[in-house]
Amino acid sequence: MKSKKVSLADIAQNLGVSKTLVSMVLNGKGDENGISKKTQDRVMELANELNYKPNQFARGLRIGRSNTIGLLVSDISNPFYSKLARYVEDAVSEAGFNLMICSSDESEEKEMKLLEMLLNKQVDGIILSSTLESTDHIESLQNENFPFVLIDRTYENYETHTVVVDNRSGAKEAVEHIIQNGHKKIAALIISPAHISTQIERLEGYKEALKSYQIPINEYYQKVIQREDIYKNICQVIVEWKNDRMMPTALFVSNNQIAIGCLEALRDNGLSIPRDISIVSFDDIDLFRLYSPPVTSIIQPINSIARNAVEILLGEIKSRETAETVTKKHKLLQANIVIRNSVLKLA
Amino acid sequence: MKSKKVSLADIAQNLGVSKTLVSMVLNGKGDENGISKKTQDRVMELANELNYKPNQFARGLRIGRSNTIGLLVSDISNPFYSKLARYVEDAVSEAGFNLMICSSDESEEKEMKLLEMLLNKQVDGIILSSTLESTDHIESLQNENFPFVLIDRTYENYETHTVVVDNRSGAKEAVEHIIQNGHKKIAALIISPAHISTQIERLEGYKEALKSYQIPINEYYQKVIQREDIYKNICQVIVEWKNDRMMPTALFVSNNQIAIGCLEALRDNGLSIPRDISIVSFDDIDLFRLYSPPVTSIIQPINSIARNAVEILLGEIKSRETAETVTKKHKLLQANIVIRNSVLKLA
DNA sequence: GTAAAATTCTAAATCGGTTTAGAGTTTTTT
DNA sequence: AAAAAACTCTAAACCGATTTAGAATTTTAC
Numbered sequence: 001m002k003s004k005k006v007s008l009a010d011i012a013q014n015l016g017v018s019k020t021l022v023s024m025v026l027n028g029k030g031d032e033n034g035i036s037k038k039t040q041d042r043v044m045e046l047a048n049e050l051n052y053k054p055n056q057f058a059r060g061l062r063i064g065r066s067n068t069i070g071l072l073v074s075d076i077s078n079p080f081y082s083k084l085a086r087y088v089e090d091a092v093s094e095a096g097f098n099l100m101i102c103s104s105d106e107s108e109e110k111e112m113k114l115l116e117m118l119l120n121k122q123v124d125g126i127i128l129s130s131t132l133e134s135t136d137h138i139e140s141l142q143n144e145n146f147p148f149v150l151i152d153r154t155y156e157n158y159e160t161h162t163v164v165v166d167n168r169s170g171a172k173e174a175v176e177h178i179i180q181n182g183h184k185k186i187a188a189l190i191i192s193p194a195h196i197s198t199q200i201e202r203l204e205g206y207k208e209a210l211k212s213y214q215i216p217i218n219e220y221y222q223k224v225i226q227r228e229d230i231y232k233n234i235c236q237v238i239v240e241w242k243n244d245r246m247m248p249t250a251l252f253v254s255n256n257q258i259a260i261g262c263l264e265a266l267r268d269n270g271l272s273i274p275r276d277i278s279i280v281s282f283d284d285i286d287l288f289r290l291y292s293p294p295v296t297s298i299i300q301p302i303n304s305i306a307r308n309a310v311e312i313l314l315g316e317i318k319s320r321e322t323a324e325t326v327t328k329k330h331k332l333l334q335a336n337i338v339i340r341n342s343v344l345k346l347a
Numbered sequence: 348m349k350s351k352k353v354s355l356a357d358i359a360q361n362l363g364v365s366k367t368l369v370s371m372v373l374n375g376k377g378d379e380n381g382i383s384k385k386t387q388d389r390v391m392e393l394a395n396e397l398n399y400k401p402n403q404f405a406r407g408l409r410i411g412r413s414n415t416i417g418l419l420v421s422d423i424s425n426p427f428y429s430k431l432a433r434y435v436e437d438a439v440s441e442a443g444f445n446l447m448i449c450s451s452d453e454s455e456e457k458e459m460k461l462l463e464m465l466l467n468k469q470v471d472g473i474i475l476s477s478t479l480e481s482t483d484h485i486e487s488l489q490n491e492n493f494p495f496v497l498i499d500r501t502y503e504n505y506e507t508h509t510v511v512v513d514n515r516s517g518a519k520e521a522v523e524h525i526i527q528n529g530h531k532k533i534a535a536l537i538i539s540p541a542h543i544s545t546q547i548e549r550l551e552g553y554k555e556a557l558k559s560y561q562i563p564i565n566e567y568y569q570k571v572i573q574r575e576d577i578y579k580n581i582c583q584v585i586v587e588w589k590n591d592r593m594m595p596t597a598l599f600v601s602n603n604q605i606a607i608g609c610l611e612a613l614r615d616n617g618l619s620i621p622r623d624i625s626i627v628s629f630d631d632i633d634l635f636r637l638y639s640p641p642v643t644s645i646i647q648p649i650n651s652i653a654r655n656a657v658e659i660l661l662g663e664i665k666s667r668e669t670a671e672t673v674t675k676k677h678k679l680l681q682a683n684i685v686i687r688n689s690v691l692k693l694a
Numbered sequence: 695g696t697a698a699a700a701t702t703c704t705a706a707a708t709c710g711g712t713t714t715a716g717a718g719t720t721t722t723t724t
Numbered sequence: 725a726a727a728a729a730a731c732t733c734t735a736a737a738c739c740g741a742t743t744t745a746g747a748a749t750t751t752t753a754c
Binding site: 058286 | 400403407408413422424429432433436445446447448449450464466467469610614636638
């Protein structure tokens with residue numbers, strides 16, 4: 001019943017040739033090793049017939065590669081990352097690689113464990129959206145000269161490949177759009193942990209936009225929402241503003257998770273968009289298109305992030321064979337605004 | 348700069364003991380093999396100090412297992428599957444396993460390729476949401492006695508482990524809710540490929556509900572929406588109904604993707620929910636809670652699907668060691684309705 | 695006709711673990 | 725004091741591929 005796996009040795013024995021020969025032929029090295037056409041055909045035929053599949057453990061052990069790459073993000077169930085993962089899957093699979101996806105939950109400890117696991121599993125390279133709580137493990141990858149690409153989030157380190165979105169200009173565009181509609185009291189909501197580059201840069205873009213229109217920057221209007229309880233946190237912020245009679249007329253929120261919490265919180269606090277308050281969000285999700293009113297947002301080129309990251313990573317991996325050194329690539333992609341209907345034009 | 352990997356032999360040599368001993372100690376078999384406490388401590392200490400990590404290729408080659416399981420779904424970027432994947436990831440990781448996720452795009456060919464890839468990578472088991480175009484590859488897994496669990500979708504085969512949702516009763520509950528609000532002209536929209544068990548069962552649930560209320564079943568109100576162009580397809584259906592002056596008063600749609608297309612298509616055709624048309628969807632996504640009006644839906648116990656599938660799969664895998672045979676488990680989970688505001692009460 | 699070159703193929707080492715079968719030493723038993 | 729038992733440890737085989745170094749045979753060169 002349980003058919004044992006076919007091995008190289010089986011094929012070799014069956015044909016009365018050596019394992020060496022079979023291995024060479026199946027790896028397309030028959031010609032360069034002067035194996036006769038006739039023998040090559042016999043090997044190929046039998047391998048097909050027996051449905052031979054090389055044992056990846058043995059192969060990996062010998063050649064030290066797995067043909068697998070790792071993707072480490074904070075949460076694969078976040079639509080931004082699940083879409084990214086899908087594009088990455090498609091891109092690596094076109095190149096004959098497999099993918100291993102992990103979620104770190106923004107926990108540094110988990111991230112380090114997962115990174116170690118991936119290395120342990122001998123992935124050939126890693127695409128990493130790091131929580132960046134600390135960067136020791138990244139620098140360690142760097143020192144070991146292990147192929148990896150940082151995506152989505154980075155830190156000041158020009159020694160690593162990076163593929164990121166221009167968060168600053170995206171956020172700036174969002175806030176400028178708000179300003180151009182006559183708003184002055186504009187608040188920014190970012191998500192914890194607030195040290196992550198995307199959040200910092202989006203906040204900076206917000207400030208830049210205000211500055212360029214000579215609108216005073218007020219810390220009171222910059223809030224960090226705790227990711228553990230987004231909805232409640234936003235409600236608290238709203239209540240605070242209400243009590244202080246300082247309600248902003250517009251909101252810039254820094255990702256899809258806060259946006260969802262916001263839409264819910266605003267509704268539950270009886271605030272109507274855009275009549276009572278305007279909103280623009282970074283990230284774009286189905287919801288925004290369908291919400292009433294449709295929500296203006298900054299759309300990230302997710303496919304492009306994936307394609308670029310994979311291309312760079314595979315290049316880096318390939319460079320290992322030729323021992324050439326690759327200059328570190330830094331890809332900065334633009335995120336563009338999709339104007340819908342969530343910003344009120346003030347008189 | 349590039350630190351070479353530490354191997355068993357390194358540790359053994361360093362301590363002046365055999366590889367055997369080191370291997371035993373590190374695998375917790377020191378006591379049962381009568382290795383002295385003192386030696387065990389020395390091994391442990393050095394292994395920690397050198398940060399030894401066993402080579403998984405070598406280990407896998409010898410013991411024939413990878414400690415990895417595969418999850419094959421149609422599309423990891425579909426929120427249903429991305430959530431499922433996350434729960435599965437958490438569940439397997441608690442058990443010390445890793446996860447490999449693949450998307451088949453409802454293509455039988457891709458599914459077979461990916462399945463082969465997973466087997467090739469020597470995963471210890473597979474959780475499979477099959478497109479079920481054909482079931483040869485599943486039966487082949489079955490015959491080889493390879494550990495796997497079918498989730499979400501099944502076919503008449505009592506020889507496999509299955510974890511599925513009670514689609515029929517979930518759909519019935521949805522449609523009964525519609526009926527109880529006074530509707531008679533109720534249409535059902537399912538997604539292609541229509542042979543998938545979830546779609547069939549949900550359609551059956553719809554018919555059962557109608558039957559139990561003596562509402563005539565009309566094929567005209569049962570439409571299969573092509574997944575390749577959901578929005579356009581739904582628009583066509585709406586136009587058809589409009590032209591025939593046969594517009595239903597309520598819609599039951601069989602998954603989140605059609606629901607999204609529907610909300611968009613209804614809006615663009617000037618039909619307001621629930622005034623002009625009521626709607627209930629299978630699946631629950633953030634959008635439904637936030638849509639205006641909030642959309643009544645059937646919520647699937649995704650975490651429970653994941654947990655059950657993993658538990659059964661790991662049990663099956665473990666049974667391999669003890670050579671006992673496991674009776675095939677069939678888990679049927681309930682999906683419950685969340686009543687919101689998308690169904691109009693007819694006078 | 696023999697040396698050199700070309701052609702076709704193979705034995706054995708290797709990767710780094712796990713496991714089997716058993717060796718060497720010390721302690722206990724009789 | 726010899727035999728048995730207990731304790732502690734090891735050499736070597738093994739998993740299944742790849743790769744190195746070279747062997748055997750045939751062809752070409754002179």
